[in-house]
Amino acid sequence: MTSAEPQDPEESEQSEEESQPEEPLFYRISFDRLAELNRSAIVLVAERRGPSCPSLSKPIQELTNPRQLVDEIAKYSAKDEGFIRTSMGIQEIVFRTLLARRNQPTSLTDLHYELTERWSTPIRPINITEEGLRRIMEGDDFYGFARVVA
Known part of the structure; x- marks a missing residue:
């Protein structure tokens, strides 16, 4: 009889992580995040x-509710x-998609689909992975993108 060798604890943690399906990531525009960035949600949204x-x-000074503008x-x-x-940047397309x-x-999967299937063209291909898009969304400091926590 052969005895089973003890498993490396790191290997068992990795296999547990791999066996659990990842939770889908969801994003939205956070007006609180825009305020943290010292950006006006009213102006950013009104420009679209x-x-x-x-x-x-109406003059922009009379606009008070970014949610109404959305x-x-x-x-x-x-x-x-x-x-x-299609000529817009990736973040602008995502921002306008969220507004729409x-x-x-x-x-993240839906946003990725919009970019790579709907707005990508042979003249301007958008070739980005979901992971690449996630990094763009997480690193944003202009549009106020925020991950939605369930």
């Missing part, structure tokens, strides 16, 4: 309004041709 947005006629953009601008363009979805928590 399209010509059909009712609040476009809803307005989703309702009036998100379907406009040119709201998202009313800033609902969106999975």
